[in-house]
Amino acid sequence: MFHSSYIEISKSALQNNIAFLRQEIGSGVQLSSVVKGNAYGHGIEQFVPIAQECGISHFSVFSADEAHRLLQTLTKPATILIMGYLDNEELEWAIAHDIEFFVFELDRLLEAATISEKLGKKAKLHLELETGMNRTGFDRPSLEHALASLEKCKAQVELQGVCTHYAGAESLQNHDRVLAQHELFKNQLSYIRTSGLSPKQVHTACSAAMITYPETHMDMVRIGIMQYGFWPSPETYSHYVSQHTIKKDPLRRLITWKSRVMSIKSVPQGEFIGYGTSFQAPRDMQLAIVPVGYAWGYSRALSNQGHVLIKGTRAAVVGTVNMNVMMVDITELQDVQKNDEVVLLGSQGNESITVASFGELSTQLNYELLTRLPANIPRYVID
CATH class of the missing domain: 2.40.37.10 (Lyase, Ornithine Decarboxylase; Chain A, domain 1)
Known part of the structure; x- marks a missing residue:
């Protein structure tokens, strides 16, 4: 089948970008490759195999359909994390295939526990906290109910992670808001731990936060746009350049x-x-x-x-x-x-x-x- 245009994806450019990102985050932080939006237009089926060749073993997607495509594409075992849409009817498939997922509603948490008991297999949950994005996540009152439910369901579910998302880390005008989110997240995390629950991974940073706010690296960073060779914003690039003597873009477009x-x-x-x-x-x-x-x-x-x-x-x-x-x-x-x-x-x-x-x-x-x-x-x- 012939087409009127085509796209080339550079493997060497990705190798360059992954090496740069690993240098920025250090050896003790996991890099999750965000491949939502068809790998930011690069193609899940084309991008994921070369990402795995570059040593990536953790991928984040938005929805179950993307997770399904990703699962079919993997060339070796890897962790898949769904950050957004996952219908309750899709939970059984996700749990059965060891796919991890964000939980930001009590309904999903309870349904996951029920299905886990049915399958005899623990669901791996990432508890998303509301820190100021006002999109998805448990705020403090609803978090209390979530923690109580997690305690009751600990035989069925595993608290794999606790996370949040910053509301515009790519722009200096959001600086105070991002710092406030970070502080609130740390307070909420402390509350979770004093409740007797201990997540295996704590993660908050996207590409922009990873560059501009190193304190957000924690256990894992979720990197989307930068692995493809693009900066989240001119401000993010300017911030990076201001911190280094060599004024050259280290990223290459794929x-x-x-x-x-x-x-x-x-x-x-x-x-x-x-x-x-x-x-x-x-x-x-x-x-x-x-x-x-x-x-x-x-x-x-x-x-x-x-x-x-x-x-x-x-x-x-x-x-x-x-x-x-x-x-x-x-x-x-x-x-x-x-x-x-x-x-x-x-x-x-x-x-x-x-x-x-x-x-x-x-x-x-x-x-x-x-x-x-x-x-x-x-x-x-x-x-």
Whole structure:
């Protein structure tokens, strides 16, 4: 089956990033690879095997369907942790397959205990605490009920972890809020331990917290965006650079997104290009028609804004990005031919198109653009 674009995933770039992350967290802290959102658009099936080759043995996902895909993809045993959606009907499958999961509602805790007793197998729970994110997690009053239930169910369930999530560690404007969350988490953890319960793992840090707040490393860090070669925000990168004498980005991007020239088109001066009247040819123009549009994750907001690389040169997107194609100005390029390589994201020659440049032009976050890349774009691992 042929496709109009494809994605390359660099194994050597991942090796570089994992080595950097391990250096940052130290040998005594476990690194959990976050592969939710189809491994941040990189593809669970393509990313997980090379992550395991890099020594990763712990993966975190959002939901049971991602956990199922991950389980089918593993090349060797590894821990799988579901951080979010897990229907009660899916608990039996998760417990039977040794999949760990967050608990942030009493209902899930009690149902897990019932199913564990039925299976004769302990459920491994991570108790999520509400510390100020106000999304999911036990606040202090509900935590008391959860701890009482855990005590009653200790023959059926195992308190594998206690965790929380910071509300914006990537931005300095959230600094006081993050510190307050950290303090509250420590207080809640102390309360849990004085209640007689002792979690095996304590974890709170995402990529941004790992870099900016080293005190949040604890037993494990949950790393998403940085393992793929991207910084959570410019502020996080600036903070890192300010702490080091070598002012060089230690991360390498894994992803390159490519297509080919589908057709060459001549347009006379004064003609409108594509739908509507958003672009009128200021001169006689040559266009390359590229078979990628918003249906393939190339935002319509990049109409008359975006660039691609052809023959190592930046070429501007002109006219409105269509569902399946875009038009690119190649008037100044020499000898562009049908089937020439087009780089939508990544490097070609000495030029590069970054995810950050997409974000600046379309108001999308790194995370948003990457996770919106359709799963049916083929992904290939390269060295």
